[in-house]
Amino acid sequence: MAKSKSTWVCSECGADYSRWMGQCKACQAWNTISEFRVAKASHQKDNFSGYAGQVQAKIETLNSIELQEVPRISTGLAEFDRVLGKGIVAGSAVLIGGSPGAGKSTLLLQTMCYLAEQYEVLYVTGEESLQQVAMRADRLGLAKDKLKLLSETNVENICQLASQSKPKIMVIDSIQVMHMADIQSAPGSVSQVRESAAYLTRYAKQQGVAIFMVGHVTKDGSLAGPKVLEHCIDCSILLDGSSDSRYRTLRSHKNRFGAVNELGVFAMTEKGMKEVKNPSAIFLSRADEAASGTLVMVIWEGSRPLMVEVQALADDSQLANPRRVTVGLEHNRLALLLAVLHRHGGIAVGDQDVFVNVVGGVKVTETAADLAVLLALVSSFRNQILPQDLVVFGEVGLSGEIRPVQNGIERLKEAAKHGFKKAIVARQNAPKTPPAGMQVIAVGRLNEALEAI
Known part of the structure; x- marks a missing residue:
């Protein structure tokens, strides 16, 4: 009977060790290393037919390989x-x-x-x-x-x-x-x-x-x-x-x-x-009464645009260290945006509890949501309601510039299809001919975007 030997494998990264350890040296995770028994190599073939066993490999150049359409x-x-x-x-x-x-x-x-x-x-x-x-x-x-x-x-x-x-x-x-x-x-x-x-x-x-x-x-x-x-x-x-x-x-x-x-x-x-063939309609089920701190942005998921609503709330903090809570967004990204808002927008929220939420449970990973998050936060901080037919997207740089994002034209067409009349985008994303019935406001700096609202 074939003997088996034991090794210790991390369930997080797959690193193996000769003995048990409390912390994995590769990924720094704790209590993830467990025993893994490896049976001695056997010369028997697999139980299913068609197993070729040892095959003589052939080295080929890349251009000699025939390309076939994968059905x-x-x-x-x-x-x-x-x-x-x-x-x-x-x-x-x-x-x-x-x-x-x-x-x-x-x-x-x-x-x-x-x-x-x-x-x-x-x-x-x-x-x-x-x-x-x-x-x-x-x-x-x-x-x-x-x-x-x-x-x-x-x-x-x-x-x-x-x-x-x-x-x-x-x-x-x-x-x-x-x-x-x-x-x-x-x-x-x-x-x-x-x-x-x-x-x-x-x-x-x-x-x-x-x-x-x-x-x-x-x-x-x-x-x-x-x-x-x-x-x-x-x-x-x-x-x-x-x-x-x-x-x-x-x-x-x-x-x-x-x-x-x-x-x-x-x-x-x-x-x-x-x-659901039109997922944007799900995430755009907005409240009947308009409120401050809400704004619609267009994100790009895979090969299509998706419209979601972002909500922001700024409230006076009673704590020595104000809270920063995000749901659906990266927490460190919010801290970066708040610093840009203070330095280049002239709005200080250091004494405010800031909460940001993406409606519908969507997780936004791209930077195109930066401008929408900041404008929604300013709307809540000033208690000013933004237009319901406004859509925003764009990346915010550390120097306060509004940087373009990919597929800007497709995002604007998706917003126009859902009845939005105004859009604030980066200057490089502004089309020469806007979609019918839509006003596109091109901005290059954060202060220009703040003036536009």
């Missing part, structure tokens, strides 16, 4: 296809994560039922029984005559059974409950998750099967399991949404076949996940 398989949901990069690629390994109750299994089940009408599809469930999956499909009103189900948690058995049915697409729900017989640790551990994902990814490449692996997330929103799991798969997407909201956002964090940071919006209904 895509549509999921039947345009928002899902957008995040995946125009569809599913054969032989790809896709990891979809999300908190419990976000709708991962619901989204995959209705997608697989649609694809089963055209292709051979296998849905492997390790957490739920076959009856539970059938009950969900019946509740959602899905077609149940073509989709094949399998209840199994052993990865070798799954790949061996799949080699017999030869599916085009396969779902593993979830990777945290899968295990391999050679690994001694329990399912869900670092070693089991890593080896199971690597085995399934290898099977997907060799057999040309597109595999969807469901993964759970931890309390801080990161994917549970070793960080190396994201390196071995082709696409990593996250389904996010609060329990008190019916809307879910599907965001791509890694995609070898398409653009990253793509965003898809879905609505959770009694009949499953329904795609």
